[in-house]
Amino acid sequence: MKLRTARIIERLNALGEISDSKNCISRAYGTKAHTASGNLLIKWMQNISLQTYRDAIGNIRCILPSLNPxxxxxxxxxxxxxxxNAGKYDGPLGILLGLEVMQxxxxxxxxxxxxxxTIAFADEEGARYNTAxxxxxxxxxxxxxxxxxxxxxxxxxxxxxxEANGGQVVNIDSDSIAREQLLGYFEPHIEQGPVLCNEDLSVCLVNGIASQTRVDVHWTGINGHAGTxxxxxxxxxxxxxxxxxxAVEQIGKYNSDKLVATIGKLNIMPNTPNVIPGKVEHTLDIRSKDSSFLVEISRTLEDKAIEISKKRKIGxxxxxxxSTPSVQCDEGLNQLIRNGMKKAGIHKTLEIPSGAGHDAVMISRIAPVSMLFIRCQEGISHNPLEYVTSEDIEKSLEVCDNFVHELIHQNS
Ligand SMILES: [Zn+2]
Incomplete structure (x- = not known):
């Protein structure tokens, strides 16, 4: 276990060295660093003799086949x-745990x-094209x-x-996997919150993922001289x-028991000290465990925006x-994870919902999904300070191993 844990950490460090920025980790979809990190994953997969390929969108996929075709x-x-300005663990840790289990x-x-x-998904964060x-x-x-x-x-x-990365648009459809071909999906991921730290646990189960809506909002006024x-x-x-x-903050706070709302990206134009801004573009990210409530709040916020635009004569x-509905994790798979945790000596099984979106959201449309959260220190993520101890990586690897062995046993 120690050797395998050390290999995961070595690989996390190697991927963490690949960045488009000199000062921090940044690998947005399709950039030089993104492609280079994909190539490194391919190399590792091929080294363990897995059938490996990059699909059209850039997912890196490897398969260990069953003897039953x-x-x-x-x-x-x-x-x-x-x-x-990311950390090293968000994303790659789940991929590398998968590779260790397969190896x-x-x-x-x-x-x-x-x-x-194991599939290393090409784009989950949506940092470049605003689409997760x-x-x-x-x-x-x-x-x-x-x-x-x-x-x-x-x-x-x-x-x-x-296309610059060798993908062909025509192949996107055939890269999909049919529902009837899938047994299920498992995503190990750092928690990105403080619950595991507060509970002093290495890992926990995820029982569901919050619904999420992301909106692009554009305001168009008139540029004018700031002095005249x-x-x-x-x-x-x-x-x-x-x-x-x-207004977003006020509505978010009023509904804080079931809603989070964030404006995280904003462009102001022309972004010049002596010009009245004629255009502002920003995102709006809202999330809730309750899908129908989120639809309702999305409409409320849109109405509020319309009211402001009319009052201020701004386009x-x-x-x-x-927009993705909330996702329920599969109870059958969760039971196998619980068994895996017990075998790893974890007797307190905590189950929490995920406020962050994950690839499991999309895969839930075609397969039963499950997730394991791994403690990250102080709950910090999307930040260079993101950190997972080697003890927690080792414990999560043990749970992943046990889970897959339970799954093999159940289906044999
Ligand atoms: Zn992630």
Whole structure:
């Protein structure tokens, strides 16, 4: 176990060295660093003689086949893209745990009643194209071709990036996996919250994932000279966006038992000290365990934005980028994880919902899904301070091993 844990840490460090920025970890979809990290994953997969390939969107996929050619697939997965200024563990840890489990099975010639696959998803964070789950939506057959026309901050389209990395748009559909071919899905991931630290536990079960809606909001006013334009005659797009942001906070706080709401990205134009802002574009991210409540709140917030735009005579565009309902994790798979935790000496099994979205959201459309959360120190993530102790990595590996062995036993 110690050697295998050390290998995971070594690989986490190696991936953490690959970045588009000199000062921090950044691997947004389709960049040089993103492609390089995918190549490294391919090398590791091939070194353990797994059938390995990169699909059109850039998912890195490997398979350890069952002797039964008609067997179903069981997938372990997580993502290898990152946000800007990321930590080393969010995403890669789940992939590397999957590879360790597969390597053990391969080296010990354990017969599989299902094809075991690990998929490193190309894009979960959505940092470049403001759309999460590009990778897993391809697998589930829910890739929306409209996304191909989306452009990044430099005007480069998703289609251009996909093709520059050797992907072919025509292959996206055939990269999906049919529901009837799938036995299930398992995603180990850092918790990204403080619960495991507070409970002094290495890992816990995830019972479900919150529903999430992401909106692109554009406010269009009129540019004007900051020195000459009277205050009462301005159409300041930033002031409209600011008023809206305070309304988002107020509505979020009022419903804090079941809602979180965030404006995390904002562009102000022309972004010049002496010009009244004529245009502001920002995101809105809202999440709740209750899918129908989230739909209701999304409408309330849109109405509020319309009210502000009319009052201030500022143009408004409201584009829902994506919306995913809440996901229930599969009880059958969860029971096997509980067994795996007990065998690993964890007798206190905690089960919590995930406020963060994960690839399991997309895969839940075609297969039963399950997740294991791993403690990250102080609950910090999306941050260079993100840290998982080697003891917790070792414990999570033990649980992953046990879980897959339970699954093999159940299906043999
Ligand atoms: Zn993640």
């Amino acid at each position: 008609n067997a179903k697939y069981f997938i372990i997965g997580s993502h290898y893209d990152t946000v800007f 053990y099975i391969s080296e010990n010639n354990i017969q599989l009643p299902f094809h075991l696959s 789950y590009l990778g897993s939506s391809t697998i589930s057959g829910h890739f929306d071709r409209c996304w191909l026309n989306r452009t990044d901050d430099h005007g480069v389209s998703l289609k251009e990036v996909l 334009y009277p205050m009462n005659h301005r159409n300041d797009a930033f002031c409209a966006a600011s008023e809206f942001s305070l 408004l565009e409201w584009n829902i980028l994506h």
